[in-house]
Amino acid sequence: MRRGNFRDDTVDYAAVGATQAADLMHYPPERSIPAEQSWRIGSGEARFRGAADALLSWTAQRGAGLDLKDVRPASGPMYSGVSFDSEGHPIAPSRSESDLRYDADGTPYVGAGTTVHVDGRVRGLRADAELRVIFAIEEPRRIGFALGTVGDSVVSGEESFMLDWYENDEVWFTVRAFDTPKALLYRVFPGLVRRRRRELFTRYLRAISPLYTTPA
Template sequence: MRRSNFEDQPTDYAAVGATQAADLLQYPPDGYAPYEDSIKIGSGDERFAAASASVLSWEVLRLAGITVSDIERGSGDAYQAVRFAEDGTPLGRGTERTEDRFASDGTPYITSGTTAVLSGRVGSYSVRGHVRVVYVVEDPRRVAFAFGTVSGHSISGEESFAIEHRDDDSVWFTVRAFVRPVGVFYKVFPFLLLRRRKRLSSQYLRALSPAWASDVRE
């Protein structure tokens, strides 16, 4: 298992990593609206590996029409969760540095602490701002990462992208987020924030599954 977390993010929100919370939809960070959507994208080890590579190399964003530029890699220091004995006694934890890995086009895989600039349009919605990767998870049957907003966004919050290889051999892609308006436009028209969130998530899902259909209007 490889698991990494960046310890000191200058993100513009406090609940760093909250997209990992099982009860995010019921209890989002105060003032934030949560969102989650999933789609089955195939089955088998090869599909899981290919989808995981797409997520960890930013490809899923690029396929969704978003330009990822000015990538600055983070330290990639891996965090090993606390281990417990059978009686529940904590056994401690340690850290190790992950090796550099690259996608087939030479793009370095995402590591915790990596920063990037996102830009482009998805439907009628613009995307522009700095983000920082706040965690990366690589388990044998689940791969995920999340980034948080840093500056220049009309919204504040966190998005996560996860690939899961389930016990029935199916492979699922899940997008989760929690957001709140920062710009005046979304503060005045808050209902458009959720519509934007749905449109972006649908585009991400469609990036890994062209058959995905959405009735979300632009």
């Protein structure tokens, strides 16, 4: 089991980790627009492991049409074991070194504290940003991570990507996010933020599960 959290003052929003709040959709961070979607993408351990490897090797972002540049793992030791119980109370971490893994192209896998710059467009709308992995979770039946904006983005906020392999053998993929408009166009037309987010969610899903089932 591996868990990692990374808190750094260089992210450009205050509510770090808020994509894990149970009431995100009802009480999002101030001035932000929340979004959440879950899909059943299959069943069984093989489906879970395959989707997990794809997720941790940035397949969702690449499949969304985003180019990854300057992927930089955090330097030095990272916190491992950080988590929260069912009532939201923190569980004390232990300290260990993160094991770095790389895909066939030599790009480091997702890890807590990793910084990445993405470039791309979503239906003609700019999607460039510098992002940081706020936390990463690798458990026997749950794998995922969250990305927070550092800068150079039309919105600020966070998005999380989680895979769950439930006791009934179903595998579910959940993406949650909150976006605060930064660019003038998005502040004037917040509907563009929702449009951009819906398109990103669809692209993420298709990247992780090309033969996805009906959304929940």
